[in-house]
Amino acid sequence: CGGATRADSVLGGLRAIAGEAAAGDWVLVHDAARPCLAPWHVDKLVRELAHDEVGGLLAVPVADTLKRADEHRHVCETVPRDSLWQAQTPQMxxxxxxxxxxxxxREVTDEASAIEAAGLRPRLVQGDATNLKVTFxxxxxxxxxxxxxxxxxxx
Structure with missing residues (x-):
């Protein structure tokens, strides 16, 4: 099911279950780079989205001050963080x-971005920092x- 991009991989997985999944079935997509996912994270996501029409994702509010920079790494602006969230998985x-x-x-970085591109608004379910992504x-x-x-x- 793997593909060149995350979207290709997820789409391959969805195609693989096409004969078993009904149109309205929930699908949870989780990336292996988040090995600390706990049962309570999944329970909260499923509980809060069970009756949602669109679905959503775990996320945490951005705590750090964010700077937008130019190509020379000079600060152009400080980005207000009051409505910014850091996306996590699973996404449902x-x-x-x-x-x-x-x-x-196909050029999206997560499932929620694809849903947004389709004109829909995924819901954020507050996760926590223990569901970290192993990048470095x-x-x-x-x-x-x-x-x-x-x-x-x-x-």
């Missing part, structure tokens, strides 16, 4: 809606610490 949408959205928007070497150490120290872990 209806099967047919997500498939159509991805077929129409330090992130791997943080993820290991989170998993080792998570309540109920018996290692």
């Amino acid at each position: 949408f209806r099967y047919a809606m997500l498939r159509r959205a991805l077929e129409g928007a 070497p330090l992130d791997l150490h943080l993820a290991e610490w989170i998993l080792k120290n998570r309540e109920g872990h018996n290692a």
